[in-house]
Amino acid sequence: MVIEGLDGAGKRTLADGLTAALGAKGASVASLAFPRYGKSVHADLVREALHRGHGDLADSVYGMAVLYALDRSGAADDIRALLDAHDVVLLDRYVASNAAYAAARLRQDAAGEVVKWVWELEVGRFGLPRPDAHLLLRVAPAVAAERAERRAEAEAARERDSFETDDGLQRRCAAVYDELAASGWLAPWHVLDGVAGVDHEALAAALLSSG
Ligand SMILES: Nc1ncnc2c1ncn2[C@@H]1O[C@H](COP(=O)(O)OP(=O)(O)OP(=O)(O)O)[C@@H](O)[C@H]1O
Numbered sequence: 001m002v003i004e005g006l007d008g009a010g011k012r013t014l015a016d017g018l019t020a021a022l023g024a025k026g027a028s029v030a031s032l033a034f035p036r037y038g039k040s041v042h043a044d045l046v047r048e049a050l051h052r053g054h055g056d057l058a059d060s061v062y063g064m065a066v067l068y069a070l071d072r073s074g075a076a077d078d079i080r081a082l083l084d085a086h087d088v089v090l091l092d093r094y095v096a097s098n099a100a101y102a103a104a105r106l107r108q109d110a111a112g113e114v115v116k117w118v119w120e121l122e123v124g125r126f127g128l129p130r131p132d133a134h135l136l137l138r139v140a141p142a143v144a145a146e147r148a149e150r151r152a153e154a155e156a157a158r159e160r161d162s163f164e165t166d167d168g169l170q171r172r173c174a175a176v177y178d179e180l181a182a183s184g185w186l187a188p189w190h191v192l193d194g195v196a197g198v199d200h201e202a203l204a205a206a207l208l209s210s211g
Pocket residue numbers: 005006007008009010011012013014147148150151194195197198
């Protein structure tokens with residue numbers, strides 16, 4: 001089960017709440033967040049590039065997308081092991097993040113070349129497991145930006161990066177996410193209203209009853 005959405009949408013908060021609610025219902029849950037900062041050299045290079053490290057690396061849409069994909073590729077065996085050992089595996093961002101952000105950066109839509117390329121690279125070539133479903137935590141870009149800004153003020157280590165401060169990118173990314181969800185890209189999508197708030201217990205019950 002993959003949680004997707006804009007920077008600051010509340011994905012980590014949802015993952016934590018859902019993990020607790022699923023656990024309270026007796027389900028065994030494992031979770032993983034991408035990029036795997038501090039655990040993968042590719043993820044650490046991403047973080048450094050997003051904070052203006054490594055020259056013009058962050059300017060390359062395909063170069064950055066390859067780093068995100070290599071981070072996931074390095075986690076593929078772990079994901080398979082987690083799937084064997086747990087009832088639910090929750091992923092905070094996955095392949096669809098690469099599709100949405102790369103398309104938004106290149107001003108393409110979900111039917112564009114780069115979205116196909118991400119699928120071919122990550123699913124076709126790297127053989128990453130396909131998710132059962134996506135949860136799109138949908139909030140207006142302005143709301144996500146405000147949440148990310150407030151978080152940056154509260155947490156010294158969470159200074160906003162070059163994607164998070166780019167309002168135009170976040171707006172385009174929101175549109176691509178809507179298109180990916182509407183087309184059922186890679187797996188079915190369920191859209192959650194992240195402004196009204198998500199009832200974690202009800203969502204956990206619905207997920208468990210859907211098998
Ligand atoms: N439903 C909500 N209402 C108000 N604030 C929220 C809500 N959900 C999360 N927040 C707050 O918004 C900020 C961003 O949330 P969170 O870290 O969960 O987002 P995220 O989508 O994981 O972000 P990123 O992708 O940038 O890591 C946090 O300060 C969090 O406490």
